[in-house]
Amino acid sequence: MTGLGQRGRSVDEVMAALAEKRTNDVKWADGRAFGMVYDGGPSVHEVAEKAAALYLHENALNVKAFPSLGAIQSEVVRWTADLLHGPESASGFLTSGGTESILCAVKAARERGRAERGITEPEMIVSDTTHAAFHKGAHLFGLELHKVPSKHDFTADVDAMAAHVNKNTVLVVGSAPQYPQGVVDDIPAIAAIAVEAGSNCHVDACMGGFVLPFAEMLGREVPPWDFSIEGVTSISADVHKLGYSPKGASVILHRTKELRRYQTFVFEDWLGGFYASPNMQGSRSGLPMACAWAVMQHLGIDGYVDLTRTTLENADKMRAGIESIEGITVLGDPTYHLVAMSSDPDEDHPIDVFALGEALERRGWFHDRQGPPDSLHSTVSNSNTGVIDEYLGALAASVDEVRGMTTEDRSTNYATLE
Numbered sequence: 001m002t003g004l005g006q007r008g009r010s011v012d013e014v015m016a017a018l019a020e021k022r023t024n025d026v027k028w029a030d031g032r033a034f035g036m037v038y039d040g041g042p043s044v045h046e047v048a049e050k051a052a053a054l055y056l057h058e059n060a061l062n063v064k065a066f067p068s069l070g071a072i073q074s075e076v077v078r079w080t081a082d083l084l085h086g087p088e089s090a091s092g093f094l095t096s097g098g099t100e101s102i103l104c105a106v107k108a109a110r111e112r113g114r115a116e117r118g119i120t121e122p123e124m125i126v127s128d129t130t131h132a133a134f135h136k137g138a139h140l141f142g143l144e145l146h147k148v149p150s151k152h153d154f155t156a157d158v159d160a161m162a163a164h165v166n167k168n169t170v171l172v173v174g175s176a177p178q179y180p181q182g183v184v185d186d187i188p189a190i191a192a193i194a195v196e197a198g199s200n201c202h203v204d205a206c207m208g209g210f211v212l213p214f215a216e217m218l219g220r221e222v223p224p225w226d227f228s229i230e231g232v233t234s235i236s237a238d239v240h241k242l243g244y245s246p247k248g249a250s251v252i253l254h255r256t257k258e259l260r261r262y263q264t265f266v267f268e269d270w271l272g273g274f275y276a277s278p279n280m281q282g283s284r285s286g287l288p289m290a291c292a293w294a295v296m297q298h299l300g301i302d303g304y305v306d307l308t309r310t311t312l313e314n315a316d317k318m319r320a321g322i323e324s325i326e327g328i329t330v331l332g333d334p335t336y337h338l339v340a341m342s343s344d345p346d347e348d349h350p351i352d353v354f355a356l357g358e359a360l361e362r363r364g365w366f367h368d369r370q371g372p373p374d375s376l377h378s379t380v381s382n383s384n385t386g387v388i389d390e391y392l393g394a395l396a397a398s399v400d401e402v403r404g405m406t407t408e409d410r411s412t413n414y415a416t417l418e
């Protein structure tokens with residue numbers, strides 16, 4: 001690494017250096033990454049890139065200065081609420097991503113417990129499959145968290161969660177679907193616990209928010225999971241995942257504006273002036289907000305239904321292919337776009353799936369590693385259209401290659417520091 005030069009470099013030089021830096025990055029554009037970048041196709045790229053260029057410099061810190069960003073936020077939030085059976089009263093904000101939406105939900109639950117029930121030592125209840133961002137929220141906002149082992153099918157163990165309810169419970173969480181194995185929790189039962197406790201119920205639909213509504217339109221079986229369930233008080237849905245917008249856009253929704261009030265922060269006693277903050281950010285790029293708006297407008301319901309159809313076909317094909325290869329299997333019974341592949345527990349000589357992941361990587365296919373149990377994770381999307389057959393060929397060859405082999409490296413890698 002060299003220091004920042006005294007003299008600047010030309011635009012061309014800078015761009016050439018950046019292009020060079022990207023050499024070892026995952027080749028998502030070839031459909032060889034199962035996660036992280038979701039590719040809605042050429043026209044979705046085009047509309048996002050044009051919106052990005054238009055809003056690259058704008059700041060949504062103060063929507064009085066940029067009323068267009070205020071309108072963009074309201075519209076994306078309303079469209080998302082409509083998709084998730086939100087009542088007329090539903091309201092929310094755009095955030096930078098699923099993590100920020102979840103932090104907002106945890107903070108709102110804590111504030112509501114304090115304001116309405118006088119709770120000074122707030123507690124929340126999650127499954128061991130619930131996203132790590134809820135642990136981050138508990139850590140940041142000082143909540144005690146109860147993490148309950150999931151059932152054999154990897155859905156949340158609702159009875160075991162109910163056993164942790166007490167007078168300090170401010171939040172109960174369900175996922176639709178959860179990330180690790182892609183199965184949907186029993187949201188009606190989880191919401192019922194929250195109603196009983198008098199607490200918030202958050203549904204983490206960061207992954208499913210822009211899949212389940214369209215899967216239902218395609219005639220797939222989708223269990224009730226959204227605002228159609230009375231006890232659900234907030235939902236997070238990521239436009240920057242299967243909403244096919246570039247990174248930096250998620251929606252946090254609350255059932256009513258009164259519930260949303262517990263999320264916001266207002267400070268009126270600063271020499272800099274009135275400070276009202278919808279989420280965790282201060283200065284706030286207009287770019288991802290405008291991209292989310294543009295991509296949703298461009299796709300419309302029909303566009304999302306088409307992308308969901310190809311996504312689910314890709315995932316179904318991948319699951320069937322995995323099950324047809326001796327020695328590996330799919331964990332749980334996921335029916336949407338997430339797949340966790342592990343060694344078949346019934347085998348005498350189990351495959352080391354981390355060694356398998358390395359063999360696949362050598363062939364140019366990238367999965368996240370997770371566990372327990374050791375597994376390779378795929379977020380399947382439209383990005384992978386047209387490559388699944390080739391992938392399954394590489395998978396079969398890789399399984400043969402690693403039979404009887406193990407790798408030293410047992411690390412998992414959902415997110416990394418530097």
Ligand SMILES: *Cc1c(COP(=O)(O)O)cnc(C)c1O
Nearest residue numbers: 097098099131178179204206207
């Ligand atoms: C991706 C994801 C999150 C976190 O969202 P980020 O946008 O990565 O911050 C939370 N929950 C689930 C289920 C997710 O898949």
